[in-house]
Amino acid sequence: MPQTNPLLDFSGLPRYAEIRPEHITPALDVLLQAAAQAVKAAEVLTNPTWDSFVVPLDQTLENLGRAWGTVGHLESVVNTPELREAYNGNIPRISNFFTELAQNEALYAHYKTIAASPEYTAFTEARRVVIDHALRDFRLSGAELPPAQKERFKEIAEKLSELTTRFSQNVLDATDEFALFIDDAKELDGLPADNLAAARAAAQADDKPGYKLTLKMPSYFPVMQYATNRALREKLYRAYATRAAEFGKDDWNNSPLIEQIHTLRQEAAVLLGFANFGQESLATKMADSPAEVLDFLRDLGHRAKPFMQADRVELLRFAQDELGLDKLESWDQTFVAEKLREARYAFSEQEVKQYFTEPTVIAGLFHLVETLYGLQFVAAEAPVWHPDVRYFELRNKDGSLVGGLYMDMYAREGKQGGAWMNEVRSRHLLPDGSVQTPVALIVCNFAQGVDGKPALLPHDDVITLFHETGHALHHLLTEVDERDVSGINGVEWDAVELPSQFMENFCWEWQLLPQLTKHVETGESLPEPLFEKMLAAKNFLSGTGMIRQIVFSIFDMELHMDTVGPQALQRYFKLLTEFDAPAVPEYHRFPNSFSHIFAGGYAAGYYSYKWAEVLSADAYAAFEESGVLNPQTGARFRQEVLARGGSRPALESFIAFRGRAPQTDALLRHNGLAS
Numbered sequence: 001m002p003q004t005n006p007l008l009d010f011s012g013l014p015r016y017a018e019i020r021p022e023h024i025t026p027a028l029d030v031l032l033q034a035a036a037q038a039v040k041a042a043e044v045l046t047n048p049t050w051d052s053f054v055v056p057l058d059q060t061l062e063n064l065g066r067a068w069g070t071v072g073h074l075e076s077v078v079n080t081p082e083l084r085e086a087y088n089g090n091i092p093r094i095s096n097f098f099t100e101l102a103q104n105e106a107l108y109a110h111y112k113t114i115a116a117s118p119e120y121t122a123f124t125e126a127r128r129v130v131i132d133h134a135l136r137d138f139r140l141s142g143a144e145l146p147p148a149q150k151e152r153f154k155e156i157a158e159k160l161s162e163l164t165t166r167f168s169q170n171v172l173d174a175t176d177e178f179a180l181f182i183d184d185a186k187e188l189d190g191l192p193a194d195n196l197a198a199a200r201a202a203a204q205a206d207d208k209p210g211y212k213l214t215l216k217m218p219s220y221f222p223v224m225q226y227a228t229n230r231a232l233r234e235k236l237y238r239a240y241a242t243r244a245a246e247f248g249k250d251d252w253n254n255s256p257l258i259e260q261i262h263t264l265r266q267e268a269a270v271l272l273g274f275a276n277f278g279q280e281s282l283a284t285k286m287a288d289s290p291a292e293v294l295d296f297l298r299d300l301g302h303r304a305k306p307f308m309q310a311d312r313v314e315l316l317r318f319a320q321d322e323l324g325l326d327k328l329e330s331w332d333q334t335f336v337a338e339k340l341r342e343a344r345y346a347f348s349e350q351e352v353k354q355y356f357t358e359p360t361v362i363a364g365l366f367h368l369v370e371t372l373y374g375l376q377f378v379a380a381e382a383p384v385w386h387p388d389v390r391y392f393e394l395r396n397k398d399g400s401l402v403g404g405l406y407m408d409m410y411a412r413e414g415k416q417g418g419a420w421m422n423e424v425r426s427r428h429l430l431p432d433g434s435v436q437t438p439v440a441l442i443v444c445n446f447a448q449g450v451d452g453k454p455a456l457l458p459h460d461d462v463i464t465l466f467h468e469t470g471h472a473l474h475h476l477l478t479e480v481d482e483r484d485v486s487g488i489n490g491v492e493w494d495a496v497e498l499p500s501q502f503m504e505n506f507c508w509e510w511q512l513l514p515q516l517t518k519h520v521e522t523g524e525s526l527p528e529p530l531f532e533k534m535l536a537a538k539n540f541l542s543g544t545g546m547i548r549q550i551v552f553s554i555f556d557m558e559l560h561m562d563t564v565g566p567q568a569l570q571r572y573f574k575l576l577t578e579f580d581a582p583a584v585p586e587y588h589r590f591p592n593s594f595s596h597i598f599a600g601g602y603a604a605g606y607y608s609y610k611w612a613e614v615l616s617a618d619a620y621a622a623f624e625e626s627g628v629l630n631p632q633t634g635a636r637f638r639q640e641v642l643a644r645g646g647s648r649p650a651l652e653s654f655i656a657f658r659g660r661a662p663q664t665d666a667l668l669r670h671n672g673l674a675s
Helices: 021-043 051-078 081-102 105-115 118-123 125-140 147-177 195-205 219-226 228-242 257-273 275-282 290-323 330-345 349-351 358-373 459-475 498-507 530-536 542-560 567-577 607-628 633-644 651-659 667-672
Strands: 180-182 210-212 376-380 391-394 401-410 420-424 441-447
Touching: 021 051, 021 081, 021 105, 051 081, 051 105, 051 125, 051 420, 081 147, 081 275, 105 118, 105 125, 105 376, 118 219, 125 275, 180 228, 195 210, 210 219, 219 228, 219 330, 219 441, 219 667, 228 330, 228 358, 257 275, 257 542, 275 290, 275 358, 290 330, 290 542, 290 607, 330 567, 349 459, 349 530, 358 376, 358 459, 358 633, 401 459, 420 459, 420 633, 441 459, 459 633, 498 607, 498 633, 542 567, 542 607, 607 633, 607 651, 607 667
Parallel strands: 401 441
Antiparallel strands: 180 210, 376 391, 391 401, 420 441
């Protein structure tokens, strides 16, 4: 019989539709008590072994982690005031428990005992890595600190959990609050028909006349890209650029939170013996030091800067000569870039997206996975958190189950912006000898189809979907039996983007395009002449894009190396000047919505996108050399990279696949920045 409280039912997939805010605290009462009892039982063991110590403790902690992960997921995709209150109210309890666990000297001593035992030398590589990571994480959690410092470290961890959650919620609230209603369609001149229809439908949903514009990407970005109304673009740009800052509600201003988060991270790092948080962050990554990261980033920036400067000259000349704009303002950049793209390459993003209908894109994506890895996606029934969510089983050709995948594709109110992959549960060997199959979820924020038509995806959205699917495959195709290092678990943070960025490359392969495209009206596949134009434009403004990511990455690392204060806004503007990047208005508050580093897992790690892109571009080059849809190369990539998870260093997995250390040549070539 299923549990009355759905959060306490671990017999299958989470019962998302049944979970209510009032279930959260009672479920955590039960799970935290069970976890505390398991910890006490583990503490008093006299001869800890893998089976007597690691396995039972891990099972109890997995249940707690899965339940809290489910709550956190719901908070990000179907946020309500009641759910948020229950979630926020339990953050201190969860943070306190896991901080105490990570500082538990008795458990730390047991792991040391196992590491020094003959049993350890007979372990599989994966089990040895689990023990090694546990010892490292105890040290990084303050287990070796004196009592007073340990207590302070725990206080910091709890406070940081609260602050980073508030940061994310402030961005969501500031984004959701904004709505601009337009009565006259002439003010929306240039906006594509499907975006116009979506804006009309949004207004009707609010029982309002005319059209509704918001700061959600499917509404905001088309205005910036296509609307000829310059004043409208400026209004939306300013609203977007000043989210969660001093210009709005005081409670939603993230500036004080940035200061507090920075101060607490630095204090915790110093307690652990690091010079700064940037140095602490790299203790679990591939890079050896902040200096190495900054050298890598500035080297790339130096190579990209001339291309970015050439981009700006060309945009300004086109704006002046063809569009009558004497000055190129920030709210003009995307609009002018789209007009220049259309003029130079004789196509528009609007023309392209008519071919990328969502059902066809997903079918083509599944076709690619089936071709490379000998797998199949099968639609299946599962509890979901919203009617738009779909669930698929991933099976081998013989029908055996590999894992499961949820897909939540559309933007809506109460859902965090952006795109991400997360685990629902991880693969591992159960005590009875059976294997728990992994389950992942992909969340995107695409514009939904209107008037009975399928959603039309800009090519950038297609790339986003492939990116997140790469993460999901990394989690789902693991063959590791130990939960802590299976799938994405235990993988160095600056290598975790390898499989995701690797997948992006296939969006540019002509061999795959017939399976990816079907015109919304005619049903025809993307014509080769149009694809050739897309390919010619692939690296359009690539220098500008590269510099943008490098500025974000250096901003993150230098901020987290600074022991005095974040000086976030000054630092951001200084970096724009250093790289001669396009200027932004004085009111721009980019740091206030940089959730990746102030609310996500990328603090002093945003550089990972570029670091891992070196690996992913070089890995993809192996497919270019053997045939991009070559199943043999796919099988090797699956076996040496995707299947290994965190059971060995990512660099070893890369070398096992590629036969050598990574090189930057492919990255520069793919971005059109090779000299």
